[in-house]
Amino acid sequence: MTVEVRSREQDGVTVVELDGEITSVTSGELQQRLLPLIGRSSTTVIDLTQVPYISSAGLRTLLLVHRRALREATSTILVGLSEEVRFVMSSTGFLNFFDVRESASSVLGAVRE
Amino acid sequence: MSVTERIDAYPTRTIGGYGVRAGRPLPFGATPVPAGVNFSVYSEKATRMWLVLFEPGAEQPLAELEFPAAFRIGSVFAMTVFGLDGGSLDDERLEYGFRAEGPFDPEHGDRFDATRVLSDPYARMISGRDVWGTEPDRDRPCPYRSRLVPDDFDWGDDAPLRIPTEDLVVYELHVRGFTRHPSAQVSAPGTYAGLREKIPYLKELGVNCVELMPVFEFDEHDNPRSDPGTGEPLLDYWGYNTVGFFAPKAGYAATGRFGMQADEFKTMVKELHAAGIEVVLDVVFNHTAEGNEQGPTISFRGLDNATYYMLTPAGDYYNFSGTGNTVNCNHPVVRDFILNCLRHWVSEYHIDGFRFDLAAILDRAPDGTPLANPPLLEQLAHDPVLRHCKLIAEAWDAAGLYEVGSFPDYGRWAEWNGQYRDTVRRFLKGDPGTAGELATRVVGSPDLYTGRGTAASVNFVTAHDGFTLHDLVSYNDKHNEANGEGNADGANDNNSWNCGAEGPTEDPEIQRLRMRQMKNAMAILLTSQGVPMLLAGDELARTQAGNNNTYCQDNELSWQDWSPHETGEELYRFVRSLIAFRHAHPLLRGADHPGVCSGSDVSWHGTRAWEPDWSADSRLLAVLRTGDEQIYVAMNSHWEPHDLELPTPQSGTDWYLVADTAAEPPYDIHQPGAEPPLTDPGHYRIAPRSTVILLAR
Known part of the structure; x- marks a missing residue:
């Protein structure tokens, strides 16, 4: 079981689309694939539209990526959170750490302006 | 700098398909180590011990790993387990327990049962009752399974708040009951996350400490009784088990x-702290959910019955807790267990203090004898990690050991002051002969706490155990039929008075009197020295329909109803203003008893200034506190009004009216700076059954 990772550069922003459940089973590999993408541009958008569930280990992976981005003086933005994912992240406090937007296109529009 | 791999990150042998090596005996429990997890469990008399691994949700174990003899140090079985294929154990996909073989010889205290998988006493997380109230599968082997929790929570700069104890206003609440009612309008009703959404309310009310009723994992299905009306099983809603x-x-x-309760809990604590609110936990170390001989074997009984429980010479359970067993608190191993547990909650969850249920049991020796110098209490008082947290004792137990005022305190322990509660209640209902004792109670009970200061006294009129404030003034008798014991459960000596009719009434006179009585209770409580504790919802006139023991009522009887109503709004405004008044005036919070080298002075007054009436039929008492300012509180539980001659305020000041519980709102309490001067500066007519607060400025 893996999480599919598709990345592209657009308007100076790195957009990373994830597809699949992020759990302890998938988060190790995901982390290895995500970390090299951080710092390629000043902003990394992580699109979770195709992520139905993120476990405790998965949330930690996202936070780790976020921390790494901060260390490299870049930012991460989460988009496309399902209601369930948002609820879990909100209840456990993880939501507080992230910049969360509606969708990748809203971020790209804002950056272009 | 590169990290060199440790040489102990490799197994020395394989058991049950897993690479393992001899573990470290300390700390107990399951601890992540490089490439694996260290498991350590103590048992004095076990002859063999197995680590049992489960996949989450699976009925049967994934593997059983017997601890080799070489992995035993002293009476501790310790083993480090590495993952399959050289990977690490996936703590998210792992549940575990222990199986212990040893003698079954109850007469000598041993009750080993190798057929049972036991939970780890040190389990950081327990699965099995993950969603409140869902029907348990009683045939499932090992119903409570131990799990690991990452200890990497991002606290930012958060730390326990260290608010001086005498400055606290404590608010006792039930996590589920506080927001479970639909009217709470939170996104996650009845949860830690729901409570978090109510922080703005707590802040507005002005409390700076929440005391949470038990939040250690318990089984809400552990209650044999049913609703006598519907036959539906009743839950253990309170969780003192x-x-x-x-x-x-x-x-x-x-x-x-999803197994994320630790993160959710910590986020709640972090945000309460950010709002200036401390978190005190109600902890139950006096007994466990294993009950007596008939009870389930969950953990302690199967690991080391004679160590963890107080046993009679015949090997039976002592029952000082009234619930079947009694934890052997002053056994050195159990002392360490309790100490480590509290350290865990302070360091890992940033808890600010603890209230110990039936704490008198904590000073009993293994044979039940009360100890003059109980080592456990001394240890907790002086522990470096617990050094600044609040330690509050419910200083009695269910077997008649009553230590209010005499609990071994080591300069650290405070107590739930049951005498404060009883005295204020008796005074409020107009009992004769209470004025003298009331005087002692409102200045921090120097008769009980000489040398310990007023902060040793947690003052309260109501708590979870007993009537709510609304019911205290609405019922003469308890009405516990819904608990399924024919109204035999719950306390009978409530010192309550219904003001003229039992329960709900349309009589406006009675309703007005009840409102005034609730305000009187709050006014006395919040102007007393010592630490005031409010029961959640009392500020909104919460009712339990006369039930004074709602331990099993997971329904509207217990849940806080947030729907706006006139009574609630009026009382809320009064209480909120009173709390603000207390915070604004350090004179009310003096940590020293009167006459003890403090910057304030207390004097007593009656209808005549400087002439308190201590006679048996006196129902009027006024207390004047003088420091940098002066506050005068007159308490009249007489059914007649009285003309008070006021003591002359310090030169250059006059009396201003802060509160009069007999006045209609908004004149019942005045906002800071807007207190009106008295029309007749030297006198005040106090109405029947009312309380008046004056401020000289």
């Missing part, structure tokens, strides 16, 4: 079904 002492209650977490 711990299953896992290191584990937060999963069913109180919106994310419990």
